[in-house]
Amino acid sequence: xxxxxxFKSLVKDxxxxxxxxxxxYHLWMGFLTLMMLIGMYCYSIQLEHGLSVTGxxxxxxxxxxxxxxxxxVGVAAAAVMLVMPTYVxxxxxxxxxxxxxxxxxxxxxxxxxxxxxxxxxxxxxxxHMIPGIGVFNFPNSMLTWDVIVLNGYxxxxxxxxxxxxxxxxxxxxxxxSVYVPGAFISVFWAVAIHLVTAFLYxxxxxxxxxxxxxxxxxxxxxxxxxxxxxxxLVLAVIRTYTSFKVEDKTIKKIAMVVTVAAQINxxxxxxxxxxxxxxxxxxxxxxxxxxxxLHGKDALLPWIWTAIPLNVLATVLLTFHKLRNNFKVLFFSxxxxxxxxxxxxxxxxxxxxxxxxxxGKIAEYLPTGIEIxxxxxxxxxxxxxxxxxxKTAISIETGKLRYKN
Amino acid sequence: MGSNKKKWFSLNLSNxxxxxxxxxxxxxxxxxxxxxxxxxKDERTKDGFEQVFDVKMSRRTAxxxxxxxxxxxxxxVSTSCSIIAGDESKEKAQIDWEEQFKGNYKLMSDDEKKATxxxxxxxxxxxxxxxxxxxxxxxxxxxxxxxAFNISKCQGYMDCVSACVEENNQDRNSQMxxxxxxxxxxxxxxxxxxxxDNYYHEVPAEGHFYMGTQCFHCDNPPCVEVCPVxxxxxEDDGLVVVDYDWCVGCRYCMAACPYDxxxxxxxxxxxxxxxxxxxxxxxxxxxxxxxxxxxxxFCVQRSRVGKNPACVEACPTGARIxxxxxxxxxxxxxxxxxxxxxxxxxxxxTEPKFWYFMD
Numbered sequence: 001x002x003x004x005x006x007f008k009s010l011v012k013d014x015x016x017x018x019x020x021x022x023x024x025y026h027l028w029m030g031f032l033t034l035m036m037l038i039g040m041y042c043y044s045i046q047l048e049h050g051l052s053v054t055g056x057x058x059x060x061x062x063x064x065x066x067x068x069x070x071x072x073v074g075v076a077a078a079a080v081m082l083v084m085p086t087y088v089x090x091x092x093x094x095x096x097x098x099x100x101x102x103x104x105x106x107x108x109x110x111x112x113x114x115x116x117x118x119x120x121x122x123x124x125x126x127x128h129m130i131p132g133i134g135v136f137n138f139p140n141s142m143l144t145w146d147v148i149v150l151n152g153y154x155x156x157x158x159x160x161x162x163x164x165x166x167x168x169x170x171x172x173x174x175x176x177s178v179y180v181p182g183a184f185i186s187v188f189w190a191v192a193i194h195l196v197t198a199f200l201y202x203x204x205x206x207x208x209x210x211x212x213x214x215x216x217x218x219x220x221x222x223x224x225x226x227x228x229x230x231x232x233l234v235l236a237v238i239r240t241y242t243s244f245k246v247e248d249k250t251i252k253k254i255a256m257v258v259t260v261a262a263q264i265n266x267x268x269x270x271x272x273x274x275x276x277x278x279x280x281x282x283x284x285x286x287x288x289x290x291x292x293x294l295h296g297k298d299a300l301l302p303w304i305w306t307a308i309p310l311n312v313l314a315t316v317l318l319t320f321h322k323l324r325n326n327f328k329v330l331f332f333s334x335x336x337x338x339x340x341x342x343x344x345x346x347x348x349x350x351x352x353x354x355x356x357x358x359x360g361k362i363a364e365y366l367p368t369g370i371e372i373x374x375x376x377x378x379x380x381x382x383x384x385x386x387x388x389x390x391k392t393a394i395s396i397e398t399g400k401l402r403y404k405n
Numbered sequence: 406m407g408s409n410k411k412k413w414f415s416l417n418l419s420n421x422x423x424x425x426x427x428x429x430x431x432x433x434x435x436x437x438x439x440x441x442x443x444x445x446k447d448e449r450t451k452d453g454f455e456q457v458f459d460v461k462m463s464r465r466t467a468x469x470x471x472x473x474x475x476x477x478x479x480x481x482v483s484t485s486c487s488i489i490a491g492d493e494s495k496e497k498a499q500i501d502w503e504e505q506f507k508g509n510y511k512l513m514s515d516d517e518k519k520a521t522x523x524x525x526x527x528x529x530x531x532x533x534x535x536x537x538x539x540x541x542x543x544x545x546x547x548x549x550x551x552x553a554f555n556i557s558k559c560q561g562y563m564d565c566v567s568a569c570v571e572e573n574n575q576d577r578n579s580q581m582x583x584x585x586x587x588x589x590x591x592x593x594x595x596x597x598x599x600x601x602d603n604y605y606h607e608v609p610a611e612g613h614f615y616m617g618t619q620c621f622h623c624d625n626p627p628c629v630e631v632c633p634v635x636x637x638x639x640e641d642d643g644l645v646v647v648d649y650d651w652c653v654g655c656r657y658c659m660a661a662c663p664y665d666x667x668x669x670x671x672x673x674x675x676x677x678x679x680x681x682x683x684x685x686x687x688x689x690x691x692x693x694x695x696x697x698x699x700x701x702x703f704c705v706q707r708s709r710v711g712k713n714p715a716c717v718e719a720c721p722t723g724a725r726i727x728x729x730x731x732x733x734x735x736x737x738x739x740x741x742x743x744x745x746x747x748x749x750x751x752x753x754x755t756e757p758k759f760w761y762f763m764d
Contacts, residue, residue, distance in 0.1 A: 050695040051654075052579070052672035061659045061669060121654015121669065121696025128509070128634045128653055135509045135635045135651075143633040143657055205753045206627060206663035285598075358665040359587065359618065360598035 039377010059363035067346035078227015079105035080190030087183035107386035209286035224261035229334035310340035544642035558724035561608035561615035568719030576674030620666030621757030628658035
């Protein structure tokens with residue numbers, strides 16, 4: 001088969017491309033590999049001794065893993081903010097950025113799945129979840145919905161860029177009739193993955209901190225702020241270190257997306273704070289714990305009081321055109337916004353859901369070194385996957401990598 | 406119950422616990438109404454579960470072939486194929502293999518249930534040389550278990566906790582306990598926020614009252630809804646149970662439970678060999694493994710043969726009442742009909758089968 005031959009050659013060529021590079025590139029990949037190895041070592045300890053090596057307990061039963069999972073679903077969903085203008089609205093500006101965005105989505109999804117597996121007590125019986133072989137509690141369990149949407153989104157985000165790159169690799173134009181329907185689906189799908197992930201928490205009557213109608217929309221807003229913010233930073237790096245051309249216009253447009261999403265996110269934050277603190281009820285205790293601490297237990301205070309000022313500062317900086325159009329300010333804003341949302345929508349969301357417990361018990365959570373090691377390892381895995389994908393994509397797009405026949 | 410019994414973690418301060426009998430009436434046998442055993446009816450064939458996926462065998466065989474290349478089974482394969490391995494280790498490997506790839510207990514036929522129980526018993530025999538008794542008894546017809554807790558009577562002795570831990574083979578290292586006794590201040594009402602569920606002093610403490618919580622076996626259990634693999638479900642007699650071998654350990658049920666009723670095995674649960682309760686039920690107190698959920702089952706191994714759960718039997722004050730809600734002559738029915746009962750967090754719509762009342 002001709003296509004198979006092309007595919008074989010593509011794999012060979014991309015291996016060639018990804019194993020060669022500057023000294024800095026090798027240092028970067030070496031560093032990531034080291035981090036992954038450390039993560040794997042930590043995970044092996046966890047496999048051996050069980051989840052007791054983490055900081056999680058019966059009182060706070062989800063921690064750093066699920067926090068990062070939640071946040072990364074948002075990053076993955078954000079790729080849609082680039083897909084839509086490019087493929088659907090035919091705004092050609094984003095075309096270069098969109099492959100990067102989709103690569104980022106793939107890396108984020110792989111990290112998501114890795115975090116979920118790291119959090120499982122029995123990874124060896126994970127096949128119980130596979131529909132057909134195991135028992136899939138669909139549609140009752142939101143977790144099964146999440147499994148479907150995440151894997152579906154991963155599939156879409158692998159196939160679309162692969163099709164485009166595969167065509168370009170052979171020096172052919174990609175047919176829009178093939179990939180535009182896929183792009184359309186992915187737009188709705190991206191909203192779905194984040195909404196479904198929010199529903200995972202939102203649907204629990206046991207946890208009043210999560211059980212509010214704003215959680216889903218707020219997930220979307222913060223995702224569309226943090227995700228594209230990361231894409232801007234990545235594009236900035238790619239622009240500096242590779243011959244891949246990303247125009248200022250593209251970055252400015254994405255910055256606009258980030259700004260609007262960050263503003264909406266801030267409005268929703270204010271709405272949430274108003275509800276929790278204007279007329280506090282028994283159900284506001286988790287928010288009290290998060291922002292002010294309860295009965296002298298205040299482990300999250302430094303984090304949330306880092307996140308909120310960063311969030312506000314970034315949103316204010318982005319709001320002014322003059323500041324936003326200054327790339328130094330833009331990159332700085334994107335960076336602090338990313339950090340702020342990682343805190344706020346990571347353990348700032350997950351941990352207070354468990355504190356106070358169902359009967360008011362306040363038991364705090366602190367991740368252990370092993371947990372942090374695994375987490376860093378998974379982040380390194382994501383960065384590693386993304387670097388490989390991006391390097392191949394860039395080589396094809398810049399015409400360096402072509403099928404020779 | 407005895408002064409020689411103590412909480413697993415206790416500092417041995419409570420050695421002047423009253424030497425009560427198993428009931429507040431002062432009798433250890435029946436007669437006060439708190440001992441009402443559930444009638445032991447004839448066993449029947451199980452019909453309650455919808456055997457939607459009634460293809461267990463073929464699925465299992467299919468998966469075996471699929472998984473042959475997986476590393477999970479590699480050890481078992483190498484052992485079972487090895488020529489030097491003895492018959493016993495071969496049998497052990499065979500059991501491990503079948504246990505690893507068996508189906509969900511909820512969907513098993515009675516024969517399959519019996520087969521897995523036999524395998525587990527045999528496996529224990531091979532490993533330790535000792536026998537144990539494991540049941541796969543199904544729910545009986547016209548039985549719906551319910552529980553009532555007399556707040557006026559409970560003095561916080563925590564004999565129920567000790568009895569529960571012993572009966573249900575809970576992990577000793579992590580001091581896992583299904584029951585929590587909340588010590589509350591008089592005059593503050595049911596203020597869980599200020600209650601202490603981990604006290605180490607002599608009871609009853611002056612100016613305090615006590616309230617126990619455990620799994621309430623909700624009729625509309627949120628934990629069951631959220632489980633992605635149906636590893637936890639509500640049995641026909643109302644017990645909410647877990648298939649420890651099917652659970653993947655995602656702990657979603659734990660997040661969903663409004664009553665702190667679920668526990669997770671963060672490390673490998675360990676019980677000293679001589680303390681293991683060998684009278685077991687597949688869904689109840691059989692040995693768990695690390696990384697799976699477990700919970701109170703109203704002592705399914707006892708309640709399904711007409712006995713009271715260990716906590717009810719151990720309570721020296723008679724604060725705990727258990728029985729069949731469908732039996733109009735049961736004590737639990739008498740309590741529900743004659744006392745002012747209430748339940749916790751009724752607004753959540755979970756319909757617990759656990760009532761509180763006062764004298």
